[in-house]
Amino acid sequence: MANITVLGAGAWGTAFGQVLADAGNNVTMWAIEPEIVKAIQTEHRNPVRLPSVEKLPDTMTATGDRAEAVAHADVVVVAIAAQVARKALEEFNGLLPDEALVVSLMKGIEKDTGKRMDQVVEEALELPANRFLALSGPNLSKQVAAREPAAAVVGCTDIDNARAFAKMCTTDYFKAFITVDVIGLELCGSLKNVVALAVGMSHGAGYGENTAAMIETRGLTEIKEVGTEAGALPETFYGLAGVGDLIATCGSPLSRNYTFGYNLGKGMSVEDATKASNGVAEGVATASAVVALGERYRVDTPLAKAVTRVLNDGISFDQMIAEMFPKDITVE
Ligand SMILES: NC(=O)C1=CN([C@@H]2O[C@H](COP(=O)(O)OP(=O)(O)OC[C@H]3O[C@@H](n4cnc5c(N)ncnc54)[C@H](OP(=O)(O)O)[C@@H]3O)[C@@H](O)[C@H]2O)C=CC1
Numbered sequence: 001m002a003n004i005t006v007l008g009a010g011a012w013g014t015a016f017g018q019v020l021a022d023a024g025n026n027v028t029m030w031a032i033e034p035e036i037v038k039a040i041q042t043e044h045r046n047p048v049r050l051p052s053v054e055k056l057p058d059t060m061t062a063t064g065d066r067a068e069a070v071a072h073a074d075v076v077v078v079a080i081a082a083q084v085a086r087k088a089l090e091e092f093n094g095l096l097p098d099e100a101l102v103v104s105l106m107k108g109i110e111k112d113t114g115k116r117m118d119q120v121v122e123e124a125l126e127l128p129a130n131r132f133l134a135l136s137g138p139n140l141s142k143q144v145a146a147r148e149p150a151a152a153v154v155g156c157t158d159i160d161n162a163r164a165f166a167k168m169c170t171t172d173y174f175k176a177f178i179t180v181d182v183i184g185l186e187l188c189g190s191l192k193n194v195v196a197l198a199v200g201m202s203h204g205a206g207y208g209e210n211t212a213a214m215i216e217t218r219g220l221t222e223i224k225e226v227g228t229e230a231g232a233l234p235e236t237f238y239g240l241a242g243v244g245d246l247i248a249t250c251g252s253p254l255s256r257n258y259t260f261g262y263n264l265g266k267g268m269s270v271e272d273a274t275k276a277s278n279g280v281a282e283g284v285a286t287a288s289a290v291v292a293l294g295e296r297y298r299v300d301t302p303l304a305k306a307v308t309r310v311l312n313d314g315i316s317f318d319q320m321i322a323e324m325f326p327k328d329i330t331v332e
């Protein structure tokens with residue numbers, strides 16, 4: 001049994017905290033909002049971010065105090081919105097025990113720097129790479145919170161650390177695989193959110209499965225091309241964290257990215273879709289970071305470019321498709 005602290009009691013942080021508690025660990029949730037800390041402490045609920053769960057496990061506690069949260073942690077799990085992760089984590093620098101592992105659940109790219117979450121976490125906490133782990137896969141939080149069977153991949157440059165954490169998060173309904181491909185996990189998780197925005201837009205605009213499949217398939221190619229140039233292993237893109245997460249996220253109204261896109265496709269403004277979103281839609285900020293990554297690695301990113309045109313310039317879905325698929329004939 002390990003002491004595990006989860007930073008960020010959002011929908012996924014809380015649902016995954018429950019997985020860790022079900023796996024037999026002592027789980028401490030840290031949240032910035034006092035209302036959430038109090039609800040977990042006194043009612044064993046997170047009515048703000050995960051209202052579908054009636055009662056969280058008894059072995060899950062909560063605190064709003066940073067030092068107290070991590071003082072005895074064997075593992076610190078980070079589930080904070082990607083664009084604020086650096087600032088939030090800098091406040092924990094120097095507080096973590098020397099040997100603690102740090103696991104990121106986040107799926108985004110830092111917009112201002114173009115950095116992946118492994119880079120952001122390592123910089124903010126001054127953490128050596130062998131103590132950084134990423135967990136990624138098809139994990140819609142509400143379904144994991146309902147204890148529906150699901151799986152994810154744990155990545156670390158030190159495979160023994162990946163294996164150790166995979167054991168810590170395995171339950172009868174949650175299965176963890178391992179890899180050394182941290183970059184692949186990071187880019188799969190982040191970039192599929194941009195694809196999910198586009199698929200949501202297509203359904204919102206009234207189109208069906210053919211259009212969705214076209215976007216998903218071309219999106220997967222784009223993710224794989226950017227990812228492999230950035231140093232990821234190609235096979236990661238065909239695994240749980242790649243095509244697996246793409247299927248789950250692009251196929252479910254439970255996905256915030258899909259729903260954000262759906263609302264845009266119906267004609268809502270970015271501002272209104274942001275207000276309507278039940279949690280962070282990471283793809284919105286990540287889309288332009290993907291375009292920048294493509295430029296850095298000299299890989300064309302037609303899907304990400306077209307999505308940024310919808311987000312920044314308000315072009316229609318039909319115009320987006322026209323920009324994604326120019327008239328000239330190319331080899332698939
Ligand atoms: N939901 C899902 O199905 C999955 C989500 N993910 C990824 O996990 C990450 C978190 O997602 P999720 O929990 O669902 O998102 P939510 O939108 O539900 O929660 C975001 C979290 O970030 C926290 N946060 C926001 N601003 C700050 C800040 N300034 N300082 C500290 N904490 C802050 C929020 O705290 P507070 O609530 O107190 O405001 C909350 O805990 C995202 O990167 C997402 O892509 C990955 C897999 C599945």
Ligand SMILES: O=C(CO)COP(=O)(O)O
Nearest residue numbers: 137138139140255256257
């Ligand atoms: O990453 C997810 C499922 O694996 C959740 O996607 P959203 O962030 O779009 O809800």
